Amino acid sequence: MAIIDLNSDLDKLINEKEFIISYVGEDELNKLLYKIKKHSKLEIYAKPILLLNQFDIKISPYFIQTIDKVIDNKYYENFMYKKDILISEINRKINFLKKSEYKSNNITLKLLRYIYVRNITLVPYQTIENKYGYTYPKIDHFLDKGEQNFFEIFDYLVKRFLLETNFVDRCHFCLECYSPFLNFKEVCPRCFSVNIKSEPLIHHFECAYVGLESEFKHGKKMICPKCDKELFHLGVDYDKPSFMYICNKCQYEFQEALIQTTCFNCNSTFDVDNVILKDIFEYKLTTLSENAALFGFESLFDKIIDENLEILPNYIFNRFLEIELIRIQRYKKSVSTLVRLNLSNLDEIYKDLNNFEKIKKIFVQLADLIKTFLRTSDVITVFNDLIYGILLIETSIDGAKITTKRLKEKITELFEVNLSQTYQIDVSLKEINKDSNLDEIMEFFK
Amino acid sequence: MFEIFDNYFRFLFAIDEDKFFQMFWHFIIFEASKYIFLVAIVLIYYMFQRKRIKKLEDWARIQLYREYPLISVIVPGKNEGPNIYKLAKSLSEQTYQNYELIIVDDGSNDDTYLICKDLLNRGIIDKFISNPDRGGKASAANTALRFSKGKYIVHLDADSHLRYDAIENILLPFYIDETIGAVGGDVRVNNVEASLATSLQGFEYLKSISIGRFVADKLDVMRLISGAYGVFRMDVLKRVGGWDVGPGLDGDITLKIRKLGFGVVFNIESICYTNAPIKFRTLAKQRFRWDRSIIRFRLRKHIDILFNKNFKIPLKMAIIDNLLYNVLFDIFWILYLIYIMNSFTPYLGYILVTNYILYIFENYIKLGLILLFIGDTLRLKDYISFLVIPLIPIYTGIFLKLVRIYAHLMEFFFRVSYYDKWNPWKVSKVVKEKGI
Numbered sequence: 001m002a003i004i005d006l007n008s009d010l011d012k013l014i015n016e017k018e019f020i021i022s023y024v025g026e027d028e029l030n031k032l033l034y035k036i037k038k039h040s041k042l043e044i045y046a047k048p049i050l051l052l053n054q055f056d057i058k059i060s061p062y063f064i065q066t067i068d069k070v071i072d073n074k075y076y077e078n079f080m081y082k083k084d085i086l087i088s089e090i091n092r093k094i095n096f097l098k099k100s101e102y103k104s105n106n107i108t109l110k111l112l113r114y115i116y117v118r119n120i121t122l123v124p125y126q127t128i129e130n131k132y133g134y135t136y137p138k139i140d141h142f143l144d145k146g147e148q149n150f151f152e153i154f155d156y157l158v159k160r161f162l163l164e165t166n167f168v169d170r171c172h173f174c175l176e177c178y179s180p181f182l183n184f185k186e187v188c189p190r191c192f193s194v195n196i197k198s199e200p201l202i203h204h205f206e207c208a209y210v211g212l213e214s215e216f217k218h219g220k221k222m223i224c225p226k227c228d229k230e231l232f233h234l235g236v237d238y239d240k241p242s243f244m245y246i247c248n249k250c251q252y253e254f255q256e257a258l259i260q261t262t263c264f265n266c267n268s269t270f271d272v273d274n275v276i277l278k279d280i281f282e283y284k285l286t287t288l289s290e291n292a293a294l295f296g297f298e299s300l301f302d303k304i305i306d307e308n309l310e311i312l313p314n315y316i317f318n319r320f321l322e323i324e325l326i327r328i329q330r331y332k333k334s335v336s337t338l339v340r341l342n343l344s345n346l347d348e349i350y351k352d353l354n355n356f357e358k359i360k361k362i363f364v365q366l367a368d369l370i371k372t373f374l375r376t377s378d379v380i381t382v383f384n385d386l387i388y389g390i391l392l393i394e395t396s397i398d399g400a401k402i403t404t405k406r407l408k409e410k411i412t413e414l415f416e417v418n419l420s421q422t423y424q425i426d427v428s429l430k431e432i433n434k435d436s437n438l439d440e441i442m443e444f445f446k
Numbered sequence: 447m448f449e450i451f452d453n454y455f456r457f458l459f460a461i462d463e464d465k466f467f468q469m470f471w472h473f474i475i476f477e478a479s480k481y482i483f484l485v486a487i488v489l490i491y492y493m494f495q496r497k498r499i500k501k502l503e504d505w506a507r508i509q510l511y512r513e514y515p516l517i518s519v520i521v522p523g524k525n526e527g528p529n530i531y532k533l534a535k536s537l538s539e540q541t542y543q544n545y546e547l548i549i550v551d552d553g554s555n556d557d558t559y560l561i562c563k564d565l566l567n568r569g570i571i572d573k574f575i576s577n578p579d580r581g582g583k584a585s586a587a588n589t590a591l592r593f594s595k596g597k598y599i600v601h602l603d604a605d606s607h608l609r610y611d612a613i614e615n616i617l618l619p620f621y622i623d624e625t626i627g628a629v630g631g632d633v634r635v636n637n638v639e640a641s642l643a644t645s646l647q648g649f650e651y652l653k654s655i656s657i658g659r660f661v662a663d664k665l666d667v668m669r670l671i672s673g674a675y676g677v678f679r680m681d682v683l684k685r686v687g688g689w690d691v692g693p694g695l696d697g698d699i700t701l702k703i704r705k706l707g708f709g710v711v712f713n714i715e716s717i718c719y720t721n722a723p724i725k726f727r728t729l730a731k732q733r734f735r736w737d738r739s740i741i742r743f744r745l746r747k748h749i750d751i752l753f754n755k756n757f758k759i760p761l762k763m764a765i766i767d768n769l770l771y772n773v774l775f776d777i778f779w780i781l782y783l784i785y786i787m788n789s790f791t792p793y794l795g796y797i798l799v800t801n802y803i804l805y806i807f808e809n810y811i812k813l814g815l816i817l818l819f820i821g822d823t824l825r826l827k828d829y830i831s832f833l834v835i836p837l838i839p840i841y842t843g844i845f846l847k848l849v850r851i852y853a854h855l856m857e858f859f860f861r862v863s864y865y866d867k868w869n870p871w872k873v874s875k876v877v878k879e880k881g882i
Contacts, residue, residue, distance in 0.1 A: 201577070201589065203577075203581045203585045203589075205581075205691075205872060205873045205875075205876040205877070206691075206876050206877065206880055207687065207690060207691070208581070208582065208584035208585045208588055208688070208689055208690055208691045208873070209585075209588055209687060209688065210581070210585050210586075210588045210589040210592055211592050212592075226687035226688070227687065235872070236876075237876070239579060239581070239872065241553075241577035241578070241579045241581050241585075241589075242575065242576060242577045242578060242579075244575070244593070253573075253593050254573070255574065255575055255576060256563070
């Protein structure tokens with residue numbers, strides 16, 4: 001049991017079960033939360049935080065969400081002697097993650113580990129304090145104020161199937177600064193002035209005159225400017241078929257105003273069609289989160305294939321290509337073939353499977369398959385999103401076609417037998433001959 | 447067969463001048479005198495005036511371009527979206543370019559709103575006003591008028607398009623005579639080739655609008671500017687309060703302008719092509735609507751023009767003639783039939799056949815005048831309409847005549863135009879109650 005304040009040395013309290021903060025005000029609590037959550041050690045940033053409200057001060061709903069539990073003064077003594085399930089569970093998971101050999105101070109991993117340890121759903125909190133309009137109190141203090149753009153981090157985790165989403169709201173953001181504080185306004189489509197007014201059109205049935213309402217108004221009476229007759233009843237003598245806008249600045253008359261928005265934050269103005277529309281979600285963990293919390297974010301298959309194949313960095317692979325091209329052009333006899341193997345939709349497999357061990361096994365087999373397909377003289381690299389580039393030395397395109405066809409069949413079989421689902425592997429080929437040029441070859445991988 | 451022809455020719459050669467008049471007085475009085483001799487005289491007179499008129503027009507053209515006023519082209523209509531692009535394109539190819547194109551959507555229930563909004567955003571039309579609740583053609587035209595900025599208002603039907611020099615030409619009369627309040631354009635049938643009905647209308651438009659109105663104009667008895675294509679001075683339109691509730695609002699506004707003392711002329715050099723009804727059934731409906739207006743507007747609403755000092759004697763006579771011709775002509779036709787049936791019973795067949803031949807002959811004379819006069823402006827496909835000339839007597843003499851008689855009787859006795867769906871019921875109800 002450790003009651004901490006801003007002067008506490010957190011490293012010395014690493015073995016405590018929880019941090020207890022005596023609540024004296026939002027400012028101090030805020031600073032302490034930053035101090036804890038920006039710490040690099042898992043045992044500190046993920047440790048349970050209790051807030052002791054000794055003086056019965058009203059705590060804002062936001063801050064209640066930032067900590068794990070609030071303890072009233074009168075229950076404090078009792079609480080200390082009781083074993084709290086929540087705290088025990090958090091500490092159990094911290095201990096579990098401590099076993100991992102994978103160490104990283106990457107903020108995304110920190111967040112994922114924190115969410116994993118808490119096993120919480122991140123609920124968006126609407127606020128004007130944050131420039132993005134929404135914040136996630138549980139994880140707010142992992143980033144400095146002002147650099148809090150969690151959306152990119154969430155998008156990354158969602159793309160990797162490490163978080164799943166639940167739609168909450170749809171929000172408009174500024175095109176320039178991503179602020180949600182936008183002033184939507186109807187403007188004149190000709191001079192863009194906001195100084196516009198709208199007026200109904202009046203259609204007098206009897207004489208077919210149509211004009212603005214103001215033309216008919218004479219005090220409380222409505223008199224037709226064409227036939228001077230008084231209009232009494234809407235729907236009987238006249239109707240209002242539509243309305244018009246009139247720009248007070250340029251006198252332009254129009255029916256459909258242009259909608260523009262001005263950002264309160266950066267003052268830029270743009271058409272409403274250009275605002276960034278973003279969905280706001282709740283986030284919770286997926287079945288793969290534990291694996292990522294333990295091993296990090298690199299694709300499981302990346303890791304496996306790295307271990308089984310000798311993957312070259314891109315720049316070395318490119319150098320090989322250059323040398324191979326020069327060699328072919330010099331001797332004008334041989335040809336080689338480039339293979340573009342796209343396994344990027346392999347991540348989809350993650351989504352539907354819970355059996356981590358089984359996936360791992362299959363991926364090892366998949367890596368082995370690719371390995372058997374390569375000769376020792378062939379070189380392989382990986383581009384973004386699991387696109388593999390393979391240079392088959394002294395192999396004609398016809399030869400490569402036969403080999404890749406066999407590889408495709410084997411991979412399809414592997415997935416069908418083990419997972420009872422089909423997996424379409426995407427393979428394309430390019431021959432390198434004496435007429436090839438390097439730019440054209442490099443385009444092949446884009 | 448030979449005997450029939452032989453007898454017929456014996457009959458023809460046996461009739462002397464007196465007999466000819468007795469047997470064919472209806473044709474001689476109502477057709478030949480008016481539609482051949484008068485027309486021919488006017489056209490021949492005009493041939494000698496051509497150079498002088500040309501000089502005046504050249505001068506007017508210089509004045510027009512010196513001033514270069516803004517023209518508002520207004521197109522009111524319902525469900526006309528699909529026609530607007532073609533219309534806008536024909537306007538963009540005009541020699542006169544200082545215009546604004548205003549489209550008023552009068553309660554369309556198709557994609558007109560989306561089409562026009564897109565055209566507006568692309569800058570193809572200048573103003574688009576959508577009234578989701580239909581108010582009728584007059585209110586739509588008045589809406590456009592209310593938001594027009596031009597010195598002159600061109601009223602166009604959406605399914606029309608203009609010849610490249612139409613707008614420039616139609617404006618010239620305003621710069622020749624400043625008392626002119628409105629100018630009618632020459633409306634021709636665009637889709638002459640579409641069906642027999644459109645071919646017949648193609649020839650009918652050429653003789654009754656192109657030639658007929660040209661002659662009426664030269665005699666200063668123009669009574670109608672087509673709703674399909676006409677141009678009005680903005681100040682004059684404002685003075686008459688725009689269009690009144692139709693149907694027949696085009697004839698109505700022409701007479702209202704005349705009443706104020708402004709001139710109304712026709713310009714044969716300004717050509718507008720419009721799509722005519724393809725089916726006889728639709729055509730009958732259209733004419734039923736048009737023909738009723740002569741009773742509703744000429745006979746009821748504007749009968750006071752006969753006592754209006756702004757109307758010159760020839761125009762008054764023309765209006766009387768128009769009323770008599772349209773209404774009494776039908777009665778005379780029936781009287782004529784009774785007369786020949788009684789007086790020349792054995793020759794009835796021969797007389798009817800001869801009448802038919804005379805009518806065809808009359809139409810071929812008109813064809814000659816058309817070719818002589820406006821032959822250079824005819825499109826190749828306009829010649830299709832000349833193939834149906836032998837059928838014109840049936841078309842005008844029977845089909846259109848029956849529709850006209852029916853329309854006149856229905857309007858005279860039952861005021862059927864007030865129940866026409868052409869106007870929304872909320873409008874028809876009010877104008878019927880007020881007896882407008």
